[in-house]
Amino acid sequence: MIDFPPWSFAAAELITLVIILVGLIQVLFNLVQLVFAGVALHERPPLSSTSVLWQRYSELAPPIALIAPAYNEELTIIASVDALLALHYPDFEVVVINDGSKDATLQRLIDHYRLVPVQRYHDQALESKPLRGLYAADDVPRLLVIDKVNGGKADAMNAGINLARSPLVCVIDADTLLEPDALIRVVRPFVDDPVRTIAVGGTIRIANGCHVDGGRVIRAGLPRNLLALVQVVEYLRAFLMARLGLSRMGTLMIISGAFGVFRRGAVLDVGGFSHNTVGEDMELVVKLHRHMREQKRPYRIAYIPEPVSWTEAPESLKILGNQRARWQRGALETFRKHFDMFLNPKYGRIGFVGFGQILIVDVLGPLVEVAGYALVPPLWLLGLISFDYLLAFVALVFTFGVFVSVASLVLEEVQLRRLPRARDLALLTLVAVFENFGYRQLNNFWRLRGWWQFARKKQGWGTMTRKGFQRS
């Protein structure tokens, strides 16, 4: 038996305490989010049928420009744009931005829609790479295609927003599958609270395993791939618990770049999407909070669960790992860039709750959990901490994780009921249990990689290879 000096016991105790403390704060925060999410779902306006929404809102719904950046999407671009053009909304325009694709994305669009070069007088309020041309067709008056020098997603979205003339812009990924009534549903807060509402996010669900035809999800289903299946539970947790809860608290810090609607004027006021971050969607929302709070203007940034878009989830470890590392990096970049808002009374609950959540979940979360995995077993082996306590604490952390996932499933089932079969609920419950053994640790490892990349100031998105939706 080794005789350790007394300070080593004190250090081991301190490390364990920090890990437990951060874990407990996370648990507490999750519980609070859960309660707020439950209240928000209970209080939300009753679900109306699309026809009722149309009757009520069609004359009032503000025009929307759909901003769809595309990079090397030649395989899917036509189906995606067809689906966008077929959305049910009174007044909208589809702005596709070919962000310097190296494949035939632009040519496919030109050939299919018989596009011709056009001119359009546009604002140059937001920074973006030079445009190479604009294309439109008389037969498809709702479509405008922008061809520009490659500059990344943020740059492409800025170019699209510059060209848009609608008061609202909806940013999506070119391969996002919007449900036909997604726009008429997502615009609701802009009609119900037109003065204050500046941004609204909708739900993103995993399309893997769904039957997709003509750019639409015809029949929802669960993926067969285990990684994609775990992501279904993760997305439910992220949207139905975290974002809904934070939205209810008035501290929503992110609206996904895959589906969010913004008041164009507000986006221009904050300079649009930033180029120097991979978390440009989160950063835009934080900029909006900052701007509105500094201007002392009443505002609302909300998430509502009913408008749904579907996205393809990565099914390989490599791609998923890159995505998670990138998300982690994005959160850290935003936290660093706007650190002066943290605990700053000038920014009210955003500084305390919003940034507190980023600190606990995004900044410290992976560090502490990985530190726990890495340090606690050696400390136990060296006899510096008790095995009984270690086991009990790990059990509590894992069962709480399962509890939170199950609570998200309850919210989904009671309020939305989008999972088609009862056995899907059972399957997702099992996934919620088993994700704690292996996937959770892997995810933290990826996030730690994101931390490392952040520390080394790595730039860029990396590659995201898409498999393509299963189409009939």
Place this chain on the structure above:
Amino acid sequence: MSFLQLLWTASLLLAGIAVAVMLVLIVARLLIVRRARQRRAERRRLVPILISSARADEAALLGVHRDVIAEVTLELIDMVRGEERAAFLSKADALGVPKQLMRRLKWGSRRTRVLAAQGLSQFDQPEARRALYRALEDRSREVRLAAALALGASSQPPEAGELIKKLGLGTAEASLTAVSLFRQIAETRPDEIRALVLDDACSTSLRLVALEALATSGDFSLVTVITELALAAEDSSEALPRYLHALGKLGHPAARPAVLRGLGSHSMPARAAAAGAAGRILLKESADRLTELLDDPEWWVRFRSAESLILLGEPGIARLQEVTRSGAERARAAASTVLAERGLAG
């Protein structure tokens, strides 16, 4: 209980709750699926009867649930117009659908009450209207709003004053839906909404909502009033651009003094709105000012000015062409691109 025991107990409790809840959910889902299957079968039996010329009350003999009858009849009523709609309404009446909806409006959950109010809008009957009036006092804002919209769609829309009081329009209720409500009322009683615009005692936001509701009505008698309001409004006020928008929508030349004032405003939204209105009312004397505004620092003002110059016809287009040759850089870009966009580039 030691701390260790506490940790284990908490873990077991959380796990137990999670499992129990999921079991309940799964069983509940199985029951829901079964009920939905039954309802679908009932719909399949019901639809042919309602569509055929058979007596409506035969549906009741089939043992179809009242909620299904209400749901299907409302869907059919919504799908057709004219005589067919009248026939479906009469069948729905014979099957007791309005009474069922009234019951649901009184006793249902919030969602049910909203749907019942929407459904009752199809039945322009005194009893249905009375139920909807009662629902204007509902504790839920959504139900009150749905009831108001349903009443607005009836042959006897409620008084604007009553709606303002009960829904808190212009104060607690900021929804644009108020515009729809006022439009519905204005279809039969435009004077009531016009009176709101003229009433100094009303809040500015309420007057603007009323104004917006009337702007598309083509009621030119409002032009003088709105013009006076625009001339009296502070230059930086949020109301000024909305007055100018409304004048643009009405498109009457009597708006001239307000539009000319707006073109010289220091407020960007006001200048842009005035520039847009100038074209719509074909205010030829604004052409010089619009040409100057092609070099405005604000993009929207330049764009609206260029658009309006085109609406002014030959003199406006000639000015734009002149600017493309000798204007300042910003003005030249606006003029040449907008001309090209409209296929008028020389």
